[in-house]
Amino acid sequence: MDKKLKKKVALPGQLISTEEEFMPGKNTFEDNGEIFSGSTGLIEEDFKTKEISVKPASEPVKLRPGSIIFGKVDVVKDNSVLIEMRNVYGMDKKVIAPSFAVIPVRNVSRDYVERLHDFFKVGDIVKAGVSKILPGNNIDLETNSPELGVVKAFCSRCRKPLHLFGSSLKCLSCGNTEGRKISKNYLLN
Ligand SMILES: [Zn+2]
Known part of the structure; x- marks a missing residue:
């Protein structure tokens, strides 16, 4: 393992290292010999390439079949x-x-x-x-x-979240009952 992900969150503009220690990598910028984070994320130090970078907290991913x-x-x-x-x-x-x-x-x-x-x-x-x-x-x-x-579904009469009762969804607020293609991971019981 040449890369070390520090469990340390950096904020945009935060000083994370100097050019004496590392080269500025992804999501960082250099100013006057100092390296700053360009985004919010975890600091990653690569001891092989001598690069320090910031891994954004919510890096977007590309979808593929099965995702x-x-x-x-x-x-x-x-x-x-x-x-x-x-x-x-x-x-x-x-x-x-x-x-x-x-x-x-x-x-x-x-x-x-x-x-x-x-x-x-x-x-x-x-x-x-x-x-x-x-x-x-x-x-x-x-x-x-x-x-x-x-x-998670919402009542079509009053817009309150619906709760799961057996195989149907019920509004605890107005008593309305509705159907859906319900996931077995439905959130509200
Ligand atoms: Zn309702």
Whole structure:
């Protein structure tokens, strides 16, 4: 191991080393012999290349088939759902552009989907898998396994978060009951 990730957070503009000790690496800048952090992140010292760099706390990642993302339902159409992707699951990382992707109706569930509007609603938070990356960087998502689907939904009457009761979602505020393609990781019981 030539690289050492110090468990030390640097802030933008913070003095992290001098040119006598290290060369300025990624996300750093040099001024008058001193090296400063260019972003918020962990300080990384590479003793082989003699470089000091800062690893941003939320470095964006490139998606590939099989990646799991969290996103928000933006539009529900008759044959697809538009998702605004937010984070990549398990990595606490942001999604690199494009930030929008689509769940085609055939990728929604193993069960028959008659009306997509009964499975997703605008504003729902969804856990989805990347199924395909198409030419033009268009991304197809899928929710057709038990852990994928809606993890947080909101009442379509009063907008309060819905709680899971058995296989349906109930609003504790107004008593409304709704259905979704519910993930087994649904957040509110
Ligand atoms: Zn309600």
